[in-house]
Amino acid sequence: MNIRLVKSSWDTTECDVLIIPMFEDEEMTEGVPAALNERLSGLLEELKSTEEWKAKPGEMTVLYRPNQLKAARLILLGAGKSDSYDSHSIRTLIMQAVRKVKGYNLKRVAVFRRSQVQPTLAAQAAVEGVVLATYDGDDYKTEGRSKNFIEEILFLTDQQLATDEIEKALKRGQILAEASNLARRLVNEPANQFSPSRLAELARETAERFGLEVEILGEPEMEEREMAAILAVAQGSDEPARFIVLKHFGASDPEAPPIVLVGKGVTFDSGGLSLKPAQSMEEMKCDKAGACAVLAAIQAIAQLQIKKNVVALIPAVENLPSGRAQRPGDVVRSMSGKTIEVINTDAEGRLILADALHVGRQLQPEYMVDIATLTGACVVALGRVRAGLFSNDDKLCKKLLQAGERAGEKFWRLPLDDEYREEIETQIADIKNVGGRWGGAIIAAKFLQEFVGDVPWCHIDIAGVDLFQEGQPAKGPTGFGVRTLVEMVDS
Numbered sequence: 001m002n003i004r005l006v007k008s009s010w011d012t013t014e015c016d017v018l019i020i021p022m023f024e025d026e027e028m029t030e031g032v033p034a035a036l037n038e039r040l041s042g043l044l045e046e047l048k049s050t051e052e053w054k055a056k057p058g059e060m061t062v063l064y065r066p067n068q069l070k071a072a073r074l075i076l077l078g079a080g081k082s083d084s085y086d087s088h089s090i091r092t093l094i095m096q097a098v099r100k101v102k103g104y105n106l107k108r109v110a111v112f113r114r115s116q117v118q119p120t121l122a123a124q125a126a127v128e129g130v131v132l133a134t135y136d137g138d139d140y141k142t143e144g145r146s147k148n149f150i151e152e153i154l155f156l157t158d159q160q161l162a163t164d165e166i167e168k169a170l171k172r173g174q175i176l177a178e179a180s181n182l183a184r185r186l187v188n189e190p191a192n193q194f195s196p197s198r199l200a201e202l203a204r205e206t207a208e209r210f211g212l213e214v215e216i217l218g219e220p221e222m223e224e225r226e227m228a229a230i231l232a233v234a235q236g237s238d239e240p241a242r243f244i245v246l247k248h249f250g251a252s253d254p255e256a257p258p259i260v261l262v263g264k265g266v267t268f269d270s271g272g273l274s275l276k277p278a279q280s281m282e283e284m285k286c287d288k289a290g291a292c293a294v295l296a297a298i299q300a301i302a303q304l305q306i307k308k309n310v311v312a313l314i315p316a317v318e319n320l321p322s323g324r325a326q327r328p329g330d331v332v333r334s335m336s337g338k339t340i341e342v343i344n345t346d347a348e349g350r351l352i353l354a355d356a357l358h359v360g361r362q363l364q365p366e367y368m369v370d371i372a373t374l375t376g377a378c379v380v381a382l383g384r385v386r387a388g389l390f391s392n393d394d395k396l397c398k399k400l401l402q403a404g405e406r407a408g409e410k411f412w413r414l415p416l417d418d419e420y421r422e423e424i425e426t427q428i429a430d431i432k433n434v435g436g437r438w439g440g441a442i443i444a445a446k447f448l449q450e451f452v453g454d455v456p457w458c459h460i461d462i463a464g465v466d467l468f469q470e471g472q473p474a475k476g477p478t479g480f481g482v483r484t485l486v487e488m489v490d491s
Contacts, residue, residue, distance in 0.1 A: 016106035018071035024055035087125035088408035094129030124173035131177030137476035179300035180479035187477035191268035196316035217243035236325025237318040244314035258309040260360035264372035265291030265316035272345030293481035315352040339429040367456040377440025379464035388461035390445035407483035
């Protein structure tokens, strides 16, 4: 798909479809609305007056063969209130509009820029919306697969802009959105097609393609390094565990402290012997969403040639019940030496992250961020709108929140008070892997904190935001976290 910036008026651009955002609180007597209403012989004013079209966010009206326009079709794209229109709105609305037309045999789509949003941010968000709209998650369909006929997207502006900067923003947006789509596609892979070994193979292919260093540890190497917490989770499955290390050396000093990104990679989670109900297993191929986000993020970091040293750590396992599976009541000695009483085998993500965070800590990093579909409790607390965010460092937490704003991904910081530590105390071992009924997302974060020491650290719980919900602009995996991680590393 060719994506480019064009300095042109919206009424003289030849295209199959022209998308113009419209605000519900703007008057029809001036600016673009007045000019458009005149070209449409008063139709726009009529639609507004009869309330047939209100320009509410995401509301779309399609006009065919509009008079005095070179476009074959015009989409009036509702953008809501003008003062709430930001880069997140641009990304979401463009995604909705492109999804509406991409399955038609339309090759040339033009989007007219209308906002006070900083031009480079607006351009990046718009192209992200376009590219994100191209993925539908129907890879295994043999009939009725979604189609994308669009060959060219034009971003129209009637203003004099810094073309070089806009072009860079368009390219950045394309890289970030393609990385997000990679994460979405990998999350969507079913467990019978995508084992820990296959995830490791894909990581190796990614490293070779984008110039990353890679190291894949099998179970013998993991045993040598005493990664017992990861191996304990994997021992119930016939699929062997893998520990994936990807390195990007972008800093001028290759010995500079790296930024460490850690992603939970449970390719399927049955709960182990603490078996989930059948309905709760339906989406458990998605329990690798954190790993997929980290893999996609370091790919984008390499493509953008970000001048930082970054290490991605992905513990990859399958959590199944069998005669070899770990049992509730087992005690595991983690790589750090800290002993863990396993109360619930369905709290496996924090076990594999424990060893991975210890590996990251040994690298003496600038900071660490882990991302995981970790707890149902986070969904109870925050619903499906925001990811849970925990941190031992206020400055780092602010950095991540600002990156999330630029990426259009929402977070909410939750506490890590010392009193919550009491919930994981146990008589037989140093800590246990679950606490009581209340504050489950916080208890899980307190467990992880045991393995980071004094390293500045953020934990992102994406259990509620890994999948699009009914009424959102797409279906299936969201790729949440990819863009935020890249923006954070690049800030």
